Amino acid sequence: MNWKIPAALLVVALAYPLVFRGNFAINFGVLVLFFALIGQAWNIAGGFGGQLSFGHAVFFGTGAYCSTILQLKLGWSPWSGLAASAGAGALVGALIAALSFRFGLRGSYFALITLAFAEAFRILTNALEFTGGGVGLLLPLKRSALNFQFAERIGFYYTILALTAISIGIAIWLQRSRFGARLAAIRENEDAARALGIDTFREKVKVMALSGALCALGGTFYAQYYLYIDPAVVFGVDKSVEMLLVSMIGGTGTVYGPLIGSLLLTLVGEYTRAITDAQGLSLIIYGSLLILIIGFLPNGLVDLFKLRWRRKARA
Amino acid sequence: MDATILGAAVINGLLLGGSYALVAVGLTLIYGVLHIINFAHGSMLMLAMYGAYFLLMKAKIDPYAAIPLMVAAMFAAGYVLYRGLIGRFSHGKDENILLITLGLSIVLENVALFFFKGDSQTVTVSYSDRMVALGPALVPLPKLVSFVASLVLCAALAWFIARTDTGRAIRAVAKERHGARLVGIDVEKIFAVSYGIGIACLGAAACLLIPSFYVSPSVGHLFVIVAFTIVVLGGMGSFIGALVGSLIIGLTESLSGLFLGEALGQIGISLIFILILLFRPTGIFSK
Amino acid sequence: MLEVRGLSKIFGGLRAVDSASLDVAEGTIAGLIGPNGAGKTTLFAALTGFLAPDEGSVRFRGEDITGRPPHLICRHGMVRTFQVTQPFAHLSVRENIMVGAYLHTPERALASARAEAIARQVGMADLLERTAAGLTVAGRKRLELARALATQPKLLLLDEVMAGLNPPEIDELIPVIQGIRSSGVTVFLIEHVMQAVMSLAENVYVLSYGKIIAQGAPRQLAADPVVIEAYLGHGAAQRIAATAHA
Numbered sequence A: 001m002n003w004k005i006p007a008a009l010l011v012v013a014l015a016y017p018l019v020f021r022g023n024f025a026i027n028f029g030v031l032v033l034f035f036a037l038i039g040q041a042w043n044i045a046g047g048f049g050g051q052l053s054f055g056h057a058v059f060f061g062t063g064a065y066c067s068t069i070l071q072l073k074l075g076w077s078p079w080s081g082l083a084a085s086a087g088a089g090a091l092v093g094a095l096i097a098a099l100s101f102r103f104g105l106r107g108s109y110f111a112l113i114t115l116a117f118a119e120a121f122r123i124l125t126n127a128l129e130f131t132g133g134g135v136g137l138l139l140p141l142k143r144s145a146l147n148f149q150f151a152e153r154i155g156f157y158y159t160i161l162a163l164t165a166i167s168i169g170i171a172i173w174l175q176r177s178r179f180g181a182r183l184a185a186i187r188e189n190e191d192a193a194r195a196l197g198i199d200t201f202r203e204k205v206k207v208m209a210l211s212g213a214l215c216a217l218g219g220t221f222y223a224q225y226y227l228y229i230d231p232a233v234v235f236g237v238d239k240s241v242e243m244l245l246v247s248m249i250g251g252t253g254t255v256y257g258p259l260i261g262s263l264l265l266t267l268v269g270e271y272t273r274a275i276t277d278a279q280g281l282s283l284i285i286y287g288s289l290l291i292l293i294i295g296f297l298p299n300g301l302v303d304l305f306k307l308r309w310r311r312k313a314r315a
Numbered sequence B: 001m002d003a004t005i006l007g008a009a010v011i012n013g014l015l016l017g018g019s020y021a022l023v024a025v026g027l028t029l030i031y032g033v034l035h036i037i038n039f040a041h042g043s044m045l046m047l048a049m050y051g052a053y054f055l056l057m058k059a060k061i062d063p064y065a066a067i068p069l070m071v072a073a074m075f076a077a078g079y080v081l082y083r084g085l086i087g088r089f090s091h092g093k094d095e096n097i098l099l100i101t102l103g104l105s106i107v108l109e110n111v112a113l114f115f116f117k118g119d120s121q122t123v124t125v126s127y128s129d130r131m132v133a134l135g136p137a138l139v140p141l142p143k144l145v146s147f148v149a150s151l152v153l154c155a156a157l158a159w160f161i162a163r164t165d166t167g168r169a170i171r172a173v174a175k176e177r178h179g180a181r182l183v184g185i186d187v188e189k190i191f192a193v194s195y196g197i198g199i200a201c202l203g204a205a206a207c208l209l210i211p212s213f214y215v216s217p218s219v220g221h222l223f224v225i226v227a228f229t230i231v232v233l234g235g236m237g238s239f240i241g242a243l244v245g246s247l248i249i250g251l252t253e254s255l256s257g258l259f260l261g262e263a264l265g266q267i268g269i270s271l272i273f274i275l276i277l278l279f280r281p282t283g284i285f286s287k
Numbered sequence C: 001m002l003e004v005r006g007l008s009k010i011f012g013g014l015r016a017v018d019s020a021s022l023d024v025a026e027g028t029i030a031g032l033i034g035p036n037g038a039g040k041t042t043l044f045a046a047l048t049g050f051l052a053p054d055e056g057s058v059r060f061r062g063e064d065i066t067g068r069p070p071h072l073i074c075r076h077g078m079v080r081t082f083q084v085t086q087p088f089a090h091l092s093v094r095e096n097i098m099v100g101a102y103l104h105t106p107e108r109a110l111a112s113a114r115a116e117a118i119a120r121q122v123g124m125a126d127l128l129e130r131t132a133a134g135l136t137v138a139g140r141k142r143l144e145l146a147r148a149l150a151t152q153p154k155l156l157l158l159d160e161v162m163a164g165l166n167p168p169e170i171d172e173l174i175p176v177i178q179g180i181r182s183s184g185v186t187v188f189l190i191e192h193v194m195q196a197v198m199s200l201a202e203n204v205y206v207l208s209y210g211k212i213i214a215q216g217a218p219r220q221l222a223a224d225p226v227v228i229e230a231y232l233g234h235g236a237a238q239r240i241a242a243t244a245h246a
């Protein structure tokens, strides 16, 4: 195993906010890492596990609402809320997966049912008083690291860096572990996997739980960073699609795909924002990229790097 | 519960179902033949609605008169999209088609957003506000027209598939694409034609919707999940199923709105969708 | 070690397997032959839990395993290969075999070492880093065999591993399968290649229209008119006798 790439990336990421100190630069770093985290969460189910989801916002929103409600109603610290939301995300992931896979849903049908679950959750939080309804929930401003509200943005930066590093660590582990090998087998050929003694149902439920937990962590981070959540955003189709795009464009089933995808998409997003006031340009680019990637680079942008390496290796 | 209110809710639900049917029949045709889920259906509808909108605003063509034109234009758009993009880029994997049509819908919606901004537009034609008494309910004339038209559209489509040569070829491909290829049918062409027809339905739907509905870049969202629910409910590929499914969904939406309130009422559709996917993914009319 | 009693699998009106009873003794190589569509693959699928039997029972290593899911049957020691090869197409040969090896160890290094040993055993040591999708038919058949072996089965069900191979490839594979049996694995194989059945199996069952119609040593069966008729159609026994005399 080559530890040089992750080690170098970690050093760069740790040093980044010390070199680029401006609020803009740090916010940019936070966004890249944030999308890399939720993209990786999607990738663990969609890429490593081969379970295409159109509704990952259901986990994101679960995380965001879980920690926020625990804080507002029960006075929990957001840090305990973070742990609780990972648990809630895992639980929702396992439940949705258990239901869907017990009934044998696969491929596009699984994508549709995840979409439907996200919608159901959105409508519920939108309608219930307990969750603040359509108005959403506002977290009171109380800047302190203990309260997961850093006075300096750099605190947020290192927090999301830690979470994203964990997600990448999990992806590396998946590439090297028995669990990951079993997921690859299921993704490639479920019948053959069953013949070789793999409990495909169980492994698929496990991977959805893992993915749900990571995605929920992203939801809690989002709530703490913006101090405001509402159903349309955290359970919305757009969130699900963002995660999918980050992962698909960077490269599904790869360790660094989501990071690459996130970097590219955040760059495009910031750049288009700088050149025009009109909405939509960045998404036009993302959508086109998605189509082109599927047409020409089925393994995502990561393939561009690999091609270069291979060419070098041959030369 | 007051019987008049209930009666009005039922009638409104059925009319709503009629507009859903306009959108769902094309989707079910595409699914039935190509076995793909056209995620771009909602945004193609949006495109068609802008088409009908601009025909009225710029060229003063009445939406109902614009139906043949829009049907032809949307057919061409669908045919070309399938030939040039969807068929070519998907490498024969249906999950890829799902993702490509998702990409397409993102692009279309945001192109609309880029040019037309996020505001919604409504049109006024002489008959926009005309009301017709229908039992206990007073309903807008355009809604009644679109309800009747959706019945006609389903019947026309069913006739086309059953009686024309193209229709026969489409059925052959839907049933057994390899067999169809063996007997000399150009399967890729039939795929493109079917996709074109599915999208052409949206041309008609747009013209029928626009007098009583608004148009905005995200208007397709309103129809996407609903249309998928209907298609799955009615059995993917079945016109009658789509029609009946539309009416059921329209009624569900109207009645659950009445009983559960506006906000929570919407959950009815998602729940039906989830339950149908779990228990009868082949639709309630399948054996 | 395997006792099948009155096993049936019905598709609609078709009795694809019709009250089949058979035994496979530990340490032997048993064969299953029969014309195309006789129900051989269906029988294997019903034994390994891929299809739920409609009637009858399967006992394996002293336990009734009828209706258990495939992964539990595999863990109990019976594993099948697929007639239409089912490789993990985008994974390397090594990774393919490791999936099987992981059944008994969570250790990557150990699974990898086992994969190498098994690749050597089935003669694909030099293909370890190849992607499965790029293998020839012969390579894929060996991979099916290797992956199944990696689960350390007690009973190996092979569904036409020789089909599609040319004679030299078949000659290579026969000692491999004999080696597997010598290492203590019982083998039950479906085969159309008669040369292979003759030189491998001690006891052969003949399936026709879902029914077991004969059983015995291969040489004895090859001369059995009932079998020849079932196989080659009405009158075939006489034709063969005629050519043998000529």
Ligand SMILES: Nc1ncnc2c1ncn2[C@@H]1O[C@H](COP(=O)(O)OP(=O)(O)OP(=O)(O)O)[C@@H](O)[C@H]1O
Pocket: C011, C014, C016, C034, C035, C036, C037, C038, C039, C040, C041, C042, C043, C083
């Ligand atoms: N899933 C299924 N549904 C319906 N019929 C099936 C199914 N699988 C197999 N059959 C039918 O059952 C019969 C037995 O098929 P099977 O594949 O077991 O034969 P086989 O002996 O393995 O033949 P071959 O030598 O060609 O591999 C055939 O008539 C086949 O068409």
Ligand SMILES: [Mg+2]
Pocket: C040, C041, C042, C083
């Ligand atoms: Mg067979």
